[in-house]
Amino acid sequence: MRHGTRPRGTTRIGLCTAIGAGLAAVGVLALAPTAGAVTPTTATIDFDCGSFGSGNATLTASQSGTSATIELSTSAITAPVNVGAGSVNSTLSLTNHGTGEVKFTGNSNPAIPAGSPVSTGPLTGTVAPGDSLEATSLTVVVFGITATCTATSPQAPGPFVFD
Template sequence: MKHARLGAGAALAVSALLAVGVAQAPLAGAVSPGTATVAFDCGSYGSGSATLTASQDGTTATITLSTSAITAPFEISADSVSSNLTMTNTDGSTVSFTGGSNPDIPAGGAVSTGPLTGTVAAGENLSATSLTVTVFGITATCTATSAQTPPFSF
């Protein structure tokens, strides 16, 4: 009987140690960092900085973007913007993030879009390189003029 109690106690101790180890392990599939900045030139629509916020769930990543490079000439209602953000991996491959969501944007306000959704693989290090934003059939094409700081690691 004494050995049964000792065996049960040892099993309980091992289980507790494993639970602590799992709780302290990093989350698999988490993007790092959560926020980055980049500058865009959007031709006649303007130029300026952009803030990108990323999240990840498995192989699906979402990015929201707000940029002063494009300002709304008039009020834009929610879900009127269609966007495509191209990000380049360190190996030269690209990943597209697309979406058709935006909050209400007041006249003169910076354009915000997202979530933009794309598929990522573990180990990819992505930086924004281009952006297209379409509002009411008018498309602004933007090119990154600075390196994204820092790149997103998936």
């Protein structure tokens, strides 16, 4: 055998192995669940939180399969004191096609300086293809104090529709 040459057939085996690995990877990708898309990704709504105030909220939604998250920031509730990260427990209730209720919950939040609007999320929930969710109420618990907010306007530009 000459220096620098391969035994006959090894190139073919190497090429077949590479093609086989590539096809296996494509097969795995074809079987992997696809990430869903939610539209719109951002919406606004007004909340009345009783003695805590009222104001506008911005909701930002994302979806991965049947798991979805919504992040929320609202001027309806302001922090009376500095609030540390991860200390706001929130439940966002949404109606699905105008009937039934879906809840998104979580206790993630950035640090919120005194006097600033409350931000919370990601709030997590489970969705199915075709779900059309519109916020109806929000419950926020900070330092054991509960603020319950009711939607006073339709969600704009409309409900979150999940794939």
